[in-house]
Amino acid sequence: MALSWKLVIDCADASAQADFWAAALEYEVEDPSPLIGQLLAAGRLPEAAVTEHRGRKVFRGYGAVRHPEDPFDPASGVGKGRRLLFQEVPEPKTVKNRLHLDVHAGPGGLAELVERLEGLGAVKVQEVDKGPAGHWWVMRDPEGNEFCAA
Secondary structure (H helix, E strand, O other): OOOOOOEEEEEOOHHHHHHHHHHHHOOEEOOOHHHHHHHHHOOOOOHHHEEEEOOEEEEOOEEEEEOOOOOEOOOOOOEOOOEEEEEEOOOOOOOOOOOOOEEOOOOOOHHHHHHHHHHOOOEEEEEEEOHHHOEEEEEEOOOOOEEEEO
16 A cells, blocks of 8 residues: 655745745645634644734644645645645755755646746756756745756
8 A cells, every 4th residue: 555645845934835836836725724723712722833824824834735636634624645745944945955846847838837937936047958858947946945847
């Protein structure tokens, strides 16, 4: 049986990273507000653990995105499939990522993909041309994390 997983990414602003990557991947930002409401009402969550983002209550320091076609728990908003969880950490990014995402365009759509990602706040770093093996862009998300658009 295959194991469930999520990719956890350290960052400075979890909600902003979730917004960027949801738009970049055409995923959905998870909405934990129903769960937060239940936990607050039951006295099981301190108000200090909650903040508001885009008119919804979210867990302070966390944001997540999920694939729109994958199953999720409607009570908590947590995805049960392809999922990225962003968690805020105090230290800044200082070196190259040891892990990164590759975002793939459809056939002939690399220029449009790169333009869309730039419109979301990504920055082109380097064009890589491997001849017959293909060509892609190394880019950075709004917090400077490297990823590839191919």
